[in-house]
Amino acid sequence: MQCDVAALSDVGHKRSNNEDCFGYDLAKKLFVVCDGMGGLAAGEIASRTAVDHLLTHYSRGGSGTMAMEDSLHEAILSSNMAVWAASQTGPHVRGMGTTLVAACLDQSRIVIGNVGDSRAYFLRDGACAQITQDHSVEAERRRLGLQEDAASLRQFITRAVGVAESVQPDFFTAEVGPGDSILLTTDGLTRYADAGKIALEVNRHASVAEACAGLIEIAKSEGAEDNVTCLLLRLL
Ligand SMILES: [Mn+2]
Structure with a gap:
């Protein structure tokens, strides 16, 4: 299946550096967005390491959906080891890590x-639905039916790539067809735009590049307190 892709990242209005990172390989049909964390430049190193490593080490073995999921799983575990190993090389990178959301077709x-x-x-016929479930204190408490405590908990994530020798990704699989779109994005956008707002913006634009720019503009018009990154994929 052929696809159109566009991606943009913006430092936002409050941060001095951009710890988000994206990458894709159209030949492998692999797309990834990461949001790094760690002191000084460590977050940038973590997210860049994870993106580069995933793109290099993902290779499809066998055929069928399970093989694709297995290949992505192996590549994520390998990225995790790369960031973890890098974090052991000195005090300036100790404890660094990154979120990761990846799609392969x-x-x-x-x-x-x-x-x-x-x-x-996932966007189809003008509608938009969140596919992934956040690994964050806020989201996990909500899934358990507990009261939402405070926005102050929102920033705490419960899983990250590179902070330990092992990591447990979640996987989601769907049948897709021409016209469907997939957005990979960081919390720098999702704190300002829910699925409905994302659908409205993406549907306003004919091109994926303009849609990405429009999504970034939503975050910037709302204050852009964090780095913001969008990678939008449309199937042809
Ligand atoms: Mn962020």
């Missing part, structure tokens, strides 16, 4: 893998 199916609170959304 074959002829008719998409597999999404995620760690942390960067998200994948």
Whole structure:
């Protein structure tokens, strides 16, 4: 299946550096967005390391959806080891980590893998739905039916790539067809735009590049307290 892709990242209005990172490989049909964390430049190193490593180490073995999920799983575990190993090289990078949301495609199916609170959304026929579940204190308490405590908890993520020797991604699989779109994005957008707002913005634009720019503009018009990144994929 052929696809159009566009991606944009913006430092936002409050941060001095951009710890978000994206990458894709159209030949492998692999797309990824990461949001790094750690002191000084460590967050940037973590997210860049994870993106680069995933793109390099993802290779489809076998055929079928399970093989695609297995390949993505292996590549995420490998990225985790790369960030973890890098974090052991000195005090300036100790404890660094990153969220990761990745999508890979074959002829008719998409597999999404995620760690942390960067998200994948699925858009079809003008509607938009969140696919991934955040690994954050706030989201996990809500899933347990507990009262939402405070926005102050929102920033705490419960899983990240590179903070330990092992990591547990979640996976989601869907049948996809021409006209469907997938958005990979960081919390720098999702704190300002829910699925309805994302659908409205994406549907306003004919091109994926303009839609990405429009989504970034929503975050910037709302204050853009964090880095914001969008990767939008449209199936042809
Ligand atoms: Mn962020």
